Amino acid sequence: MRLVFFDDYRLGVVQGDRIADATAALGDIAGVSPQDRLLTIISGWAELRPQIERVAQAAPSRPLRGARLRAPVPRPTKIVCAARNYRENGVHRTIPIEFFLKSTEAVLEPAGTVELPPHQATIFHHEAELAVVIGRAARRVKAAEALDYVFGYLPFVDVSARGLSGGFFIGKSFDTFAPMGPAIVTADEVSDPQRLAIELDVNGEPRQRFGTDDMANSTAALIEHASSITTLRPGDVLATGTNHQGLGALQDGDRVSLRIGDPSAAGGGWPALEFSVSDPEKRSWPRGVDEATAERARTPR
Ligand code: MN
Helix, strand or coil, rough: CCCEEEEEEEEEEECCCCCECHHHHHHHCCCHHHHHHHHHHHCHHHHHHHHHHHHHCCEEEEECCCCCCEECCCCCEEEEEEEECEECCCCCCCCCEEEEEECHHHHEEECCCEEEEEEEEEECCCCCEHHHHHHHHHEECCHHHHHHHEEEEEECCCCEEEECHHHHHHHHHHCEEEECCEEEEHHEEEEEEEHHHEEEEEEEEEEEEEEEECCCCCCCHHHHHHCCCCCCCCEEECCCCCCCCCCCCCCCEEEEEEEEEECCCCCCCCCCEEEEEEECCCCCCCCCECCCHHHHHHCCC
């Protein structure tokens, strides 16, 4: 099932290019915060799922396009991101797992605007990533069981500022630097997270094109490793890293589109994540793929 929040954090089920309003399946949620609505859905999923399906079948629907979509994970308890983690189209055989935390303040709603800060970065990059939403508390789980802890999957862009002194925190945590969604695709719909195709375009021009089969450490291995360090909680987001062959600049006026899906599945393409970029400083960078970064990422460390 493909779940969205829309309008005043009403619960929607995406069916094709339409949204059915399934809010009534949640009962009285008037005083429940957006994130707690998600946690209610996650914790009660086994019982709620048939109700949500039933309500969605009978509910009025509206076009997905033009709907006021809200962040599918409104206030993640944490955002854990894998650094690198792609073999760069098979060039690297292994890459050690490395994580950083991105500020939860960085969450951007679908169709929102990434605002570039005035800090003098050498460039701001898009990093297209598959992310998971954790479904139950995971502490020291083994990779073989790790996907049982996933509630669902979603497209994620790890917006990154390069060249600023201060490490991952300043590079990754600016407000609006975590566009994600628009839908959470529940785990039952994803038979293998290592067989997904990722496509990111800027202003309609292709940038990133890669498969999750190029990940150096699988989604399950990342969950195993992260959960050995910190307990992953329902509503946490874990992003699985990016392939750097195709990164490019984000700059004022850009329109970004990220599509993820299983090419072999019927209705395989998930709803696309779209967002804009604003730079009050009106800086400019070369358009197209950042080939220097791509080459550096292919170079052995
Ligand atoms: Mn990243």
